[in-house]
Amino acid sequence: MNLDSLIHAEIDGEITPEQHAQLEAQLRSDWQARQRYLELVDQHARLLQQPAVNTGRLQSAAPKKSPPLRWWPSLTAAAAAVACTFIFWPKHPIETEATSNGVAMLSQTMDATFTGTAPRSGDTLKPGTIRLTQGLAQIEFFSGATALIEGAAEIEILSAWEARCLSGRVRVHVPPAAKGFLIHAPGMKLEDLGTEFALNVKDNTSAVHVFEGEVIAHTDAQTSASLKQGMSLSSLKTTAVSPQDFLSISELHSLVQKRDTQRFDQWQQWSLETRKDPRLIAYYTFKHWEDDRWDRLIKNFTEPRRPSRAGGAVGASWTQGRWQKKEALEFKRPGDRVRLNLDGTYHALTFACWVKVDSVDKKYNSLLLTDGYDNGEPHWQIYEDGSLMFSIMYRPAEAARSARHNQMYYSRPVFTADSLGRWHHLAVTYDNTSGTVSQYFDGQEVGREISKLHQPARDIVFGPCEIGNWGLPTQGHQFPIRNLNGAIDEFAIYSAALNASEVRNLYDHGKPE
Amino acid sequence: MPDSPTSTETLVLLLTQHQEPLFRYIFSLVPREADARDILQETSLALYRKFAEYDPARPFLPWAYRFAYLQVQKHREKSARSPLLFSEDVMDLLASERTHIEPRLDERLRLLDACLQKLTAQDQELVTSRYALRQSVEEMMTRYALSRRTLFRNLELLRQRLHECVTRHLQSEGLA
Numbered sequence: 001m002n003l004d005s006l007i008h009a010e011i012d013g014e015i016t017p018e019q020h021a022q023l024e025a026q027l028r029s030d031w032q033a034r035q036r037y038l039e040l041v042d043q044h045a046r047l048l049q050q051p052a053v054n055t056g057r058l059q060s061a062a063p064k065k066s067p068p069l070r071w072w073p074s075l076t077a078a079a080a081a082v083a084c085t086f087i088f089w090p091k092h093p094i095e096t097e098a099t100s101n102g103v104a105m106l107s108q109t110m111d112a113t114f115t116g117t118a119p120r121s122g123d124t125l126k127p128g129t130i131r132l133t134q135g136l137a138q139i140e141f142f143s144g145a146t147a148l149i150e151g152a153a154e155i156e157i158l159s160a161w162e163a164r165c166l167s168g169r170v171r172v173h174v175p176p177a178a179k180g181f182l183i184h185a186p187g188m189k190l191e192d193l194g195t196e197f198a199l200n201v202k203d204n205t206s207a208v209h210v211f212e213g214e215v216i217a218h219t220d221a222q223t224s225a226s227l228k229q230g231m232s233l234s235s236l237k238t239t240a241v242s243p244q245d246f247l248s249i250s251e252l253h254s255l256v257q258k259r260d261t262q263r264f265d266q267w268q269q270w271s272l273e274t275r276k277d278p279r280l281i282a283y284y285t286f287k288h289w290e291d292d293r294w295d296r297l298i299k300n301f302t303e304p305r306r307p308s309r310a311g312g313a314v315g316a317s318w319t320q321g322r323w324q325k326k327e328a329l330e331f332k333r334p335g336d337r338v339r340l341n342l343d344g345t346y347h348a349l350t351f352a353c354w355v356k357v358d359s360v361d362k363k364y365n366s367l368l369l370t371d372g373y374d375n376g377e378p379h380w381q382i383y384e385d386g387s388l389m390f391s392i393m394y395r396p397a398e399a400a401r402s403a404r405h406n407q408m409y410y411s412r413p414v415f416t417a418d419s420l421g422r423w424h425h426l427a428v429t430y431d432n433t434s435g436t437v438s439q440y441f442d443g444q445e446v447g448r449e450i451s452k453l454h455q456p457a458r459d460i461v462f463g464p465c466e467i468g469n470w471g472l473p474t475q476g477h478q479f480p481i482r483n484l485n486g487a488i489d490e491f492a493i494y495s496a497a498l499n500a501s502e503v504r505n506l507y508d509h510g511k512p513e
Numbered sequence: 514m515p516d517s518p519t520s521t522e523t524l525v526l527l528l529t530q531h532q533e534p535l536f537r538y539i540f541s542l543v544p545r546e547a548d549a550r551d552i553l554q555e556t557s558l559a560l561y562r563k564f565a566e567y568d569p570a571r572p573f574l575p576w577a578y579r580f581a582y583l584q585v586q587k588h589r590e591k592s593a594r595s596p597l598l599f600s601e602d603v604m605d606l607l608a609s610e611r612t613h614i615e616p617r618l619d620e621r622l623r624l625l626d627a628c629l630q631k632l633t634a635q636d637q638e639l640v641t642s643r644y645a646l647r648q649s650v651e652e653m654m655t656r657y658a659l660s661r662r663t664l665f666r667n668l669e670l671l672r673q674r675l676h677e678c679v680t681r682h683l684q685s686e687g688l689a
Contacts, residue, residue, distance in 0.1 A: 008669040011544050017596035028603050031610070038541055038611050040676060042618045043625060045540040045549075047644045049533055315526060335526040481529070 007037050011044045101126050103160040104141040109513070110255050111135035112151065121513070122422055129156045132168070136252055144178035145192070147171070148249055158184075165206075171198045171246045174213075187235030191216040197227075198246040207234040209243050257324070263512065264323035270509040271490075276303045279496040281342060281349075284311060284467075286489050288318050288327045298329070298338050311338040316468065321489030322354060322423045322512040328489030329468075334481045337366075337469035342462035342493070348431035349460055350494035351380050352506050356423045357486040360386050360415050366482045367426065368491070370465040373406070377461060379470075380428055381482070386415035388439045388447065390428045394458050407454060411439040411447030423489075425507040429497035432458055438500070443507030445500060467491060524564050527573045528557055537618075538578055541611050542585045542604050545597075555584045575612075582608055621679045628678035636671050643668060 001009070006023040009015040015023070026033045102124030109121045112135030119125060125139065132151035139147045142160035149155055153168020164184040174181045174192040183190045185199055185206035195213025199206065208217060209232040217233050218224040227233055275283050280302045289297060295318075298311035313329060315336035321328035329338065351368055363384045370377035373393045383389040388411040395405040414424075427440040435454030439447040470482040490510065498506075528535075535556065540549040559580045560567075567576060589598055599607070611618070629640065642648045642656065654664055 004673065005669065008665070008672060012665055012668060013545060014665055015597065020597050024599055024603055027599070027607070034607060034610055035614065038607065038614060039618065039621060040672065041541050041544050042537055043621065043672065043676060043679070044544070045537040046533075046622050046625060047640065048540075048546055049536060314522065334529040 003033055003036060004040070007040050011041060102142070103127055104139050104157055106137060107140045107146075108138040108252065108256055109135060110137075110252060110259065112137050123418065125157055127157050127159060129154060129166075136247065136255070138249070138252060141178070141181070143181060144175050145181040146173045146249070148173075148247065148252055150247060165199055165201045167201050169198065169200050169246060171248070172196065173249065185235075187219065188233070189218040191218065198243065200245070205235050208232065209246075211243065259513070260323050261325065264325045267323075267326075267510055271301075274492075274506075274509075275301050277494070279350075279494045281344070281346070281462075281493045281495050282306070282309045282340070282491075283493070284338075284491045286321065286327055286329050286491075309340065309342055311340045311467065313338050319487055321487070322510070326489055328356070328487040330487040331468040331484040334483050335469075336483050338467040339464070340462075340466060341464050344495075345376070345459040345461050346495045347433070347457075347460065348429070348495065348497040349378065350427060350429045350492070350496060350498045350503075351378075352425070352427040352494070352498070352503065353488055353491040354423055354425055354510055355484075355486055355488050357382065357415055357420055357484070359420060359485045360384060361485055362482055364389070364470075364480070364482045366466075366469050366484050368465060368467050368493075369470045369482075370462055371471040374461075376459045377463070377465075378430070379406075382415060382484075383410060386413035386419075387411050388414060388426060388428065388441070390430065390437050390439060392430065392460070394453070394455070405453065407435075407437075407451035409437040409439065409447060409449045409451065411441065414441040414446055423512050425510060427498070427503045427506065429499075429503070430460070431497040432456065432460060436497075438497075440500075440503045440507075442511075443504040520564055521561075523569075524561060524567075527577075528560065531574055531577060534574055535577055535581055538608075538611065539581050539585060541607060542582075542599070543588065548588065552581070552584045552588050555587070556581045559584060578608075578612070620683065624679045624682045625675060627682070628675050631678065632671075632674070636674070639667060639671055 001019060001022070003023075003026055006015065006019055006026070009019060010023055023037075027037055104125040106119045106121050106123045106125055113133045115131040115133055119130070130137070130139075130149075130153075132149055132153045132155075134151040136151070137149045139149065139155070139157070141147070141157075141163070145161075147155070147163065148171040150169045153170065154166040155168070155170065156164040156166060158164060161178075161180065162182045162184070166186075170183075172181070172183060172192065173196045174194055176194045179192065179194045181192045183192070183199060185201050185208075186204045187206050188208070190197070190199070190208060193214040193216065195215055196211045197213075197215050198209050198211065200208075208215065208227065210227045210229055212229050214229075215227045216224050217227055219233075219235070225233065271285060282300045283302045284298050285301050286298060287301075288295075289299070296313045298313055300306055300309040300311070302309070315333055316329045316331050316338065317336075319328050319330040320326070331337070353367065355367070357365070360382055365382040365384075367380040367382065369379040369381065373379065375394050376392070378390065378392045381389050389408065391406045391408040393406040409428075425440070425442050428437060429440075430437045433456050435450045435456065437447070437449055437451070438445055468484040468488060470480070492506070532553070536549060536553050539552045539556070540546070543549050543552060556577070560577055563580070567573070585604065586601070589601070589604070592598065629637070632640065639657075642653050648656070650661060650664065653659075654661060657664065657667075659667065
């Protein structure tokens with residue numbers, strides 16, 4: 001057996017004592033053998049720790065087809081029998097790679113209303129028609145071309161390289177990489193050679209104006225005209241274009257910026273009022289204090305002030321929140337967390353937070369959990385399938401430690417490919433009389449349940465707890481990694497179960513746009 | 514709420530940050546997963562007991578490796594009769610040389626991820642079965658209708674391909 005085969009037999013645990021002795025002799029005498037061994041073993045150790053072939057539920061890469069014949073060397077009767085058991089073997093379904101048929105994305109909107117299903121900014125757009133009744137929308141095609149559309153307009157997205165303007169005003173920017181981008185309009189077809197131009201379509205006639213670069217305008221099958229900077233063309237003399245009529249991208253950006261500041265100011269005004277709610281146990285707005293030397297203080301903003309309920313950030317770093325002026329704390333690494341210590345016993349609770357989840361990549365992804373899991377302690381997390389999971393522990397004194405006594409509540413899955421990477425409002429309410437747990441996603445109820453294990457009037461307590469991670473491990477124990485992968489920019493904890501319209505109100509006042 | 518983390522908290526953070534390299538270090542000396550995990554646990558415990566002696570001004574890993582090495586030796590003494598453990602002199606050589614080439618090993622792992630994505634669908638499935646789903650040999654033999662020998666041969670070839678892919682990338686970056 002050669003050196004490599006010996007090494008592989010060693011790490012697969014298939015090595016015989018004789019072969020092991022052989023390997024050891026080679027390692028003892030030959031530096032290059034040791035180097036080769038160290039490399040192969042290190043690679044294997046890494047694979048054991050985290051195979052980077054995605055296996056998560058949300059993003060998975062695996063074959064789309066069933067295993068081809070290569071894996072069935074000889075289809076003898078015995079092998080065929082094995083093959084049949086394989087077919088009826090659903091334990092680990094072969095996961096297929098997530099796919100999308102999107103060709104563009106809606107990158108920005110400004111006071112936009114759509115007819116039909118309304119896309120939100122950040123959405124991936126599939127081929128199809130977008131009807132903007134008013135406002136502005138910026139579409140970024142995957143080819144690199146960008147279109148700024150002013151309502152009312154009707155645009156049909158054909159592919160990453162092609163679109164049709166049925167009506168309305170569009171300004172298109174095509175970087176060199178997207179050269180050849182095509183726009184169809186009544187009476188003409190515009191082939192963009194890397195440029196910026198505007199198109200106005202009204203009553204089935206078109207007019208085009210080139211701001212920069214060059215556009216080839218095909219007016220019918222035979223004729224085409226080259227339009228250069230400053231030139232205009234109309235399919236009918238009645239439709240004119242004047243460049244000033246078109247909004248520029250920079251104007252859109254400044255409008256968006258203005259709205260961003262406006263939304264932030266509105267939220268801040270509301271936040272100053274809402275923090276006086278006497279039902280608040282703690283209210284964290286994740287404001288970064290420049291004068292905090294340790295840079296780790298997460299102040300509690302309830303009025304009146306309760307400084308003892310301030311949190312301490314561990315690891316987590318500052319990042320941008322829902323708006324440019326709003327800060328947030330980002331949780332990425334297994335150690336990242338905010339430590340809290342909340343005193344008191346309660347009869348009801350509401351947790352409400354604004355969170356941007358980047359990935360649901362662990363079995364449990366922490367929102368807020370108490371350190372241990374003693375009686376009356378709540379845990380709030382995102383489960384691996386993207387659902388919200390709330391649980392509270394009540395273990396009868398005489399019960400075996402192994403039995404399950406925590407009341408568990410799951411919402412329907414809310415974190416899917418298109419809700420990741422954006423800001424969302426999450427809330428859960430619980431009261432110990434009715435035992436009802438309601439969960440909310442962006443102000444909408446996504447789960448309501450009473451646990452079979454519920455018994456009225458059992459207290460709720462917190463004590464040491466943390467946001468974004470779970471608990472300090474006890475001495476010498478391994479601990480599960482449950483850190484959130486995302487950012488949080490507001491977290492409120494109430495001593496009452498807010499009703500549905502109150503939760504809706506929290507969402508409405510805090511939503512980013 | 515104290516402003517600065519307690520020493521336990523600090524250790525927890527250091528351990529979570531460095532768990533992976535520690536495991537890799539131990540595994541290079543004792544290339545059997547279950548044993549390596551046991552030794553990692555023992556090492557964490559030893560680090561906890563001696564954490565007062567840690568000088569935060571110095572890098573954590575070299576300090577932790579010393580404890581890991583001691584725990585590996587303890588493990589070796591406990592199971593001295595096993596014919597499948599390396600002798601102390603070979604372990605010494607491996608441990609000290611590994612420290613020298615560690616930056617390059619880290620570099621290799623960085624490239625490994627890209628190489629994994631380039632595997633054929635069948636190979637990716639094999640990686641998933643073996644490493645992510647942790648299927649047993651028997652399960653995998655059934656699943657792929659392969660003999661034990663062929664299965665291990667395929668795993669060997671797969672890891673060889675990955676190793677070659679990484680080496681190629683290193684060379685093209687001029688780092689080999």
